[in-house]
Amino acid sequence: MSEQHVRREAHERWSHDRLRALVQPDRVHRSLYVDPELFELEMQRVFGSAWVFVGHESMVPQPHDFIATRIGREPVLMTRDAQQRIHVIFNRCAHRGVEVCPLERGNARFFRCAYHGWTYRSDGSLAGIPLAKAYPGAVASGDPDYSLRRVPRVDSYRGFVFASLSAEGPPLAQYLNGIRKSIDDLADRAPEGTVSFRAGVNRYVIEANWKLQIDNAVDLPHASFAHVSTVDENGRQFGRYGGGPRLLTDEGRMIDWDALGVVGFDYGHGYQGRPPAETVMEGPLVREYRLMLEKKHGVERTSEILAYDRFNSVVYPSLTFQAFGQHIRVVRPIAVDRTEINIWPIWLDGAPEELNRRAIRSLSATHSAASMIQTDDVEVFERAQRALASAGGDWVLFRGHQGSDAPWQEGRRGLGASEFVSRTQYARNWISYMCGGHGNE
Numbered sequence: 001m002s003e004q005h006v007r008r009e010a011h012e013r014w015s016h017d018r019l020r021a022l023v024q025p026d027r028v029h030r031s032l033y034v035d036p037e038l039f040e041l042e043m044q045r046v047f048g049s050a051w052v053f054v055g056h057e058s059m060v061p062q063p064h065d066f067i068a069t070r071i072g073r074e075p076v077l078m079t080r081d082a083q084q085r086i087h088v089i090f091n092r093c094a095h096r097g098v099e100v101c102p103l104e105r106g107n108a109r110f111f112r113c114a115y116h117g118w119t120y121r122s123d124g125s126l127a128g129i130p131l132a133k134a135y136p137g138a139v140a141s142g143d144p145d146y147s148l149r150r151v152p153r154v155d156s157y158r159g160f161v162f163a164s165l166s167a168e169g170p171p172l173a174q175y176l177n178g179i180r181k182s183i184d185d186l187a188d189r190a191p192e193g194t195v196s197f198r199a200g201v202n203r204y205v206i207e208a209n210w211k212l213q214i215d216n217a218v219d220l221p222h223a224s225f226a227h228v229s230t231v232d233e234n235g236r237q238f239g240r241y242g243g244g245p246r247l248l249t250d251e252g253r254m255i256d257w258d259a260l261g262v263v264g265f266d267y268g269h270g271y272q273g274r275p276p277a278e279t280v281m282e283g284p285l286v287r288e289y290r291l292m293l294e295k296k297h298g299v300e301r302t303s304e305i306l307a308y309d310r311f312n313s314v315v316y317p318s319l320t321f322q323a324f325g326q327h328i329r330v331v332r333p334i335a336v337d338r339t340e341i342n343i344w345p346i347w348l349d350g351a352p353e354e355l356n357r358r359a360i361r362s363l364s365a366t367h368s369a370a371s372m373i374q375t376d377d378v379e380v381f382e383r384a385q386r387a388l389a390s391a392g393g394d395w396v397l398f399r400g401h402q403g404s405d406a407p408w409q410e411g412r413r414g415l416g417a418s419e420f421v422s423r424t425q426y427a428r429n430w431i432s433y434m435c436g437g438h439g440n441e
């Protein structure tokens with residue numbers, strides 16, 4: 001069956017009533033994870049409308065630098081033009097639709113299409129057509145039909161570039177609301193106040209639906225089970241590497257996840273709480289780093305910066321990250337049961353080089369394709385994908401601490417084992433997009 005055929009069928013078959021019946025207050029239907037038609041609709045309606053993380057400005061530091069990526073499954077380029085402006089444009093020739101840039105990143109004053117040589121500037125505008133007399137006036141006209149099409153909306157927050165394939169919807173600042181502070185927590189840890197993506201990326205494809213990774217980012221209790229193989233004799237994860245989070249008590253029991261709490265915001269964002277204590281870091285290097293921050297912010301603010309209370313944060317629908325773990329993670333859906341995961345270490349600008357390198361090494365031990373921790377989760381996601389395709393049950397349950405969440409700062413807070421952030425993502429955000437809204441019923 002062709003992709004277009006699947007799309008047409010999906011539109012006809014999935015009425016709003018039918019979609020709404022799949023999301024109940026405490027559970028969602030398994031078809032959200034296994035039905036290829038629903039996946040097609042998600043690409044059009046969720047990824048076709050939401051602000052989606054595209055990249056970070058530091059990925060294109062010089063004029064004419066570019067990266068190629070996708071919004072949902074739409075191929076786009078993020079470029080920096082000669083005037084230092086950032087653009088997000090479709091990677092699709094205006095002539096007959098060929099991908100104009102086959103590379104993942106680089107520097108190019110011009111993109112020349114491999115088919116008939118139409119050439120575009122780094123801002124996407126048409127620079128030239130060979131045999132231009134066949135298209136009289138095309139180059140001079142400035143007609144956008146002859147340019148690489150621009151993604152309708154592009155905006156950034158602290159260097160994190162987001163784009164929306166829809167011309168309508170909330171502005172980025174409104175969209176991010178309370179999750180902005182998670183980005184601040186990360187960027188404020190850099191003595192220069194900015195972060196860079198210049199330490200490579202861990203990338204792998206998993207045989208599981210993209211939402212399994214997003215559900216997981218606001219799921220605290222799984223750590224006591226899925227990640228127990230990485231716990232040392234004191235119940236600490238990676239204890240010897242600088243005091244990771246505690247997963248078990250002295251008696252070897254589960255720690256009190258409920259006390260840490262989970263927080264959710266409008267548009268589906270949220271985070272897992274962590275004890276608001278400074279990350280355990282010692283040694284001369286750390287003292288040097290702390291002094292750098294104190295020089296810039298003073299002692300009090302430095303303590304605040306190092307004592308953020310958020311563990312994993314999620315910017316719905318595709319970005320998750322940790323200030324503490326100094327990385328971001330981006331899911332790029334490929335098919336209903338196939339997802340590319342990208343994990344970028346974050347470089348804190350101005351921090352001692354060795355401190356940044358340590359963070360990268362630690363991330364390689366926890367989140368690379370052959371690491372511990374993330375591979376525990378990936379194994380669980382793939383087991384979920386296999387079993388969700390079976391007839392062993394129709395629903396995926398998110399009933400944990402139902403009704404316990406209450407207003408909290410800009411959002412709502414629940415006990416740590418509450419599954420309310422996921423409940424809300426499906427019942428207010430996913431369903432809104434899928435029924436043609438802007439993500440926040």
Ligand code: FES
Nearest residue numbers: 093095096113116
């Ligand atoms: S398709 Fe690109 S120049 Fe013809």
Ligand SMILES: [Fe+2]
Nearest residue numbers: 223226373377
């Ligand atoms: Fe996990």
